[in-house]
Amino acid sequence: xxxxxxxxxxxxxxxxxxxxxxxxxxxxxxxxxxxxxxxxxxxxxxxxxxxxxxxxxxxxxxxxxxxxxxxxxxxxxxxxxxxxxxxxxxxxxxxxxxxxxxxxxxxxxxxxxxxxxxxxxxxxxxxxxxxxxxxxxxxx
Numbered sequence: 001x002x003x004x005x006x007x008x009x010x011x012x013x014x015x016x017x018x019x020x021x022x023x024x025x026x027x028x029x030x031x032x033x034x035x036x037x038x039x040x041x042x043x044x045x046x047x048x049x050x051x052x053x054x055x056x057x058x059x060x061x062x063x064x065x066x067x068x069x070x071x072x073x074x075x076x077x078x079x080x081x082x083x084x085x086x087x088x089x090x091x092x093x094x095x096x097x098x099x100x101x102x103x104x105x106x107x108x109x110x111x112x113x114x115x116x117x118x119x120x121x122x123x124x125x126x127x128x129x130x131x132x133x134x135x136x137x138x139x140x
Contacts, residue, residue, distance in 0.1 A: 001043055005031075008041035012049035022052060027066055060089065 009016045022028040028048060031039035041049075051072065055065045067085060071077045113123035 002040045003042075003046070005039045005041065008039075008046050008049060011046045012053055014049050014053050019049065022049075025062065027052060027062055027069070059093070064089065 003011070005016050005019055009019060012019075014022075019028065023030050028045070031041050031045065033039055048069065051069065052065055055068055060068065064085065068082070071082050071085075110124045110127040113127070115121075
């Protein structure tokens with residue numbers, strides 16, 4: 001079955017603009033066109049778009065999605081390659097989570113120091129103004 005870009009967008013959950021972007025960047029092969037210049041998508045295209053959407057929802061970069069798509073379409077792939085890629089990404093997520101938790105903890109400490117009253121003194125602003133290497137190092 002073939003469909004236009006609007007139907008492909010509805011079926012995959014990806015906007016028309018993003019479908020065109022994925023084609024421009026090479027993540028998705030350019031769709032064939034009608035004589036009038038309209039893009040034509042197949043069920044296979046929609047399946048690939050759904051794959052891309054799910055991978056994006058999990059936070060994979062476009063570069064990694066390209067690698068995953070290549071692995072998905074390669075019947076000679078090794079699942080170990082896919083697993084290694086996912087594990088590497090999980091390790092990066094763990095690092096990001098630790099960083100975010102550290103940032104949250106530092107902010108919570110500043111918030112807890114603030115009286116939150118009508119006075120001008122503000123430990124939050126004072127804390128942000130300090131050139132504290134610990135705070136700066138953990139947020140860069």
